[in-house]
Amino acid sequence: MKLLKLKIENKEGFRSLQQGFEINFHSLADTEAMEQFRPFCFAGLNGSGKSNVLEALANIFYHLEVCVAKYLPESIKDLSNFKRTECSPDAFTLEYLIGQHNRKLYTLFYFDKVIITKKEGKEPQMFIQPFPFDKSVEIREISLTPPKVRDNAADGKEYLPAHIIGYSSGENEILSLPFIKSRLMHLDEYKQATRDNYDRFDEPENSLIYIDNNMSQAVLLACLLFENKKTLAPLRHIDNTGILGLTSFRINIHLHDFEFQDEITKSTIKTPILKLLEQNQLEALKKCATSWFSNRKTKTLWLDFHVNDATKLAFKEHFHSSLECFQFFRLLYELNNHFVDEETKIDVYRSKGIYTDGKLPVGSPRQDMFHFLDFYINKELKTGKVKDLLLRSFSDGEHQFLHTMGICLLLKDRRSILLLDEPETHFNPSWRAKFVKTLNDSISSGNPKGLPHGDFNVHLLKDVLLTSHSPFIISDCLPDNVVLFEKDEDGHTSAKKASELGIDTYGTSVNLLTNRIFKNKETIGSYAMSKMMEFKKRFNSGEKTENLIEELNNEFGDSIEKLMLIKEVTDKN
Template identity: 55%
Template sequence: MEKSFRSLHSDFEIYFHSLDETKAMEEFRPFCFAGLNGSGKSNVLEALANIFYHLEICVARYLPDTIRDKKNFKREVCTPDAFILEYLIGQKKGSIYTIKNFDKVTISKKTGEEPKMEIRKYPFDQEAGQNISLIPNLKLDIETPGKSYLPDHVIGYSSGENEILSLPFIKARLVHLDEFKQYTQKGVARYDEPENGLIYIDNAMSQAVLLSCLLLENKDSLKPLKQEIGIQCLESFRMHINLKNFKYEIRNDSNLNIEEKSVLTILENEQLDRFKRCATSWFINKERLVLDFYVGKDYENESNPTKKAFEEHFGDSFNLFQAFRLLYELNNHILDDSTKEEVYRSQGYYTDGKIPTGGPNDDVFHFLDFMIIKKMKDSEIEKSLLLRNFSDGEHQLLHTMGICLLLKSKRALLLLDEPETHFNPSWRAKFIKMLNDSITASNNKTNENSSYNIHYLKDILLTSHSPFVISDCLPNNVLFFDKDQDTNKLKVKKASQLGINTYGAGVDYILKNIFKTQMISAQSFEEMKELIKTGSLDQLRNAVDFYGESSQKQFIFKKIFELTEDNNDSKHTKGKD
């Protein structure tokens, strides 16, 4: 980078795999960003999200009028405005997903210039790369050459309200909405997937993730959800689709016409008919289409009619998610052009309050009565519960595992910001293994890649403060963020470069070597330190029962032993006198 970006200074660099780490690239090995709060971990995720959003808009054949205007998007202006990005990507139709079928992609952008793309074929040692165009040919209406060398999807997820990460994804949603409107204006019967591959998983979208997985993932891949949370099956759910008319803007040259169209008109044929054919029952109540779906306890039965219907009409979990996603994104129809333009022009922080949220009567779509049969903890009792009755930690586990299952067969980049914050210690310790086990179990056993763990989904970048998560990541995959005391610049080093073997390491070892902190909380630590320094023998003996077990407590025992020995020596000397 030629200019600084957030806490990333102008010459900031970060390295992941080297070309000789082929074994690591063939396995499920997420990259974990570790470091103190404010050290810049999330800024790297934000920079990548912004870069890929910019590239997606550069290659897009369709751009809405609200973004096509030079004020709202310039090919030569990005945030960050200068970068070099290098990665390997598999061929979409390669027979085997292995490094020999990969291309090395180099995307470079200088300040004030458009980005440029080069590719190199295996073994990637060519001096000059092949230039790939990032400019769409609107006359031919074919995919821009550079599009096939970008990830199929870039997914953003944050456990909190990380708005700087979500901004490029919010922009992408608005592009999707206008793209869909243009397709329906042309009379296209079926619109399955937006051209832009950015997807943000917020609270609303996570319901679609979970539902898609519970309906169309196999029972082996869902085992961790059954074992850890007690989910037995999806019992039933309801979909509400608002049929009322809403404003539909159509531009013809310089003229803007406002038409009124109902959702039924826009989603006619394939979009809604597929859901109707899967529904147990449906009816129209006033201006709402209500579809009810009953799955029941025999979900694992291959002849379950609801499951069979969804398999027939949607194929797999990701295609079903895309259909839900489209409905969710139509909820943004209430945004006017001026609001969209403000979002597109934003290059920094963006608050939720600037995007109006519609009420229930404004929403095109939402779920209702999402019922799951759950086996209660330490009991054989099964209860039918609403999804909203689940805890924050349970929701977070469902979201993150569901995202990975959906994207297992896609060339996807996952940007996960602290995905385990609400987990209990046991789930944090099992998190990486649960992901790996689920994705491996869902591999297509008839595919020649399935004899070993080579699924497409390997590019997961996550930030974490959990020593348990770090302990399940190889030292080459743990990147530690810190500020240089002399230059105040951010420096990133792999744990392996620091001589720290994170894989399988104990919590105390990681806390001491990665986070540079003591093994116990600060208040009790300081109390014990002062007690050891100034406390009497009686005070130290009383402290033994007062404080819990820790390495620091061992120093109390040591001090008691030393004072006892001193007293004995004193008595012995006095006796001689």
């Protein structure tokens, strides 16, 4: 999918985005650019509103997913918890291009332009316009309301992204809220399927996935089990993570029960939480394990995996794809919320995003239904030595790197949108400088060639939106894809492309970008600069120039500021 435009139209706006705020993404006048990897980088000072765009998109897609859903848990049917006529933002226009899996080629000729509008207090509406997306083709409305019998999702489901991915390095509660609500919906969906004696349960209907530390383990595991050396090359490189492969891991499952009330006797009925998974996914997992054993007394199941080629073949036979494997682990992780009571769920469903983390309890190891243990990675160190290391021993920067690259590999051939809020905060300067290239390598490595109907361009399938304060990342993005956020004196937010402002970003020096975008002319820290200015005062007061220059050189490292100061005082003499 490729985003075209978002406009906020409700009177109250959305957070710092006022009514009338508009941001333009791809242009229909330059469709060739859509076939290349061109992430959108939102830049600006703190509080300028760049993260609010990610938050608005997450909220909008959450609202649409609930509107079109075939299945809704009873908790969401309560109008106090969700109303089709109320969204945040409550009035908007969203436009994007999207292709369908049932068509032969992923080329724009087979894409549709999707226009979603919502008026305040009204239900959203969806319209589609086939290629070439102009007046020569008719615009028609697509229903966002499922059939009354709810035997299928609404027709509009086919025109939504297959996956909406959220990630924030700063624990952005507003961004994570719709994803947390989705997790609770998944739990309720599964719980009611268990109560109603479904035969099996494969994956939740809702497409929102939030990548936190726990979920990233599932992402990495699925990638290392299914991907080949070519697609894993960006991770394997010694200058990135040096990961050579997966050595071993253990899965710990506590066999907890759901408790239901019998409608007739009003007695409590206990049903194993894994009832719908026992005969299919869980049995498949046992067949992939090197060994497994259970303790009936503690109601615990352990599965050990010593990973070799046979292990990988077993996973490919029973789970077929890395995404299918991930979806199973994702479901198990979401079942960790099984102990959350109905009152807490309702509190979260009605939450506007502030202090949501405090509302949702965190389970103890015994309350958890599922977690990984002894997750060992085979890693090449900078010294050239190869060593097995626990995943938990990796640095914050390495974990952050794996979050982002792993999910790109996992969704390389899926139509998706990635909302990444400052994904590089723990990176060293070298990693920041190569972040965009590595993202491109991760996505492009999965580009199939020589298919019967032609090459498969994965870049048309997804859009990547990220916020950043890093001039290194901005320097790797084209000016049409760098959006600068500013607030005027009245507090109104504007979002303009660097190309509109006449700012060249691609390949531009990070010092120049820091000056032009972040209004910071100095290349050294403020404290060092203040101390350097004290030397300038001493020069101006008449102290001996040669002695002060020697003292200046002894105290400060090399910088443009120091050279300019020395030149200034020597020119005066």
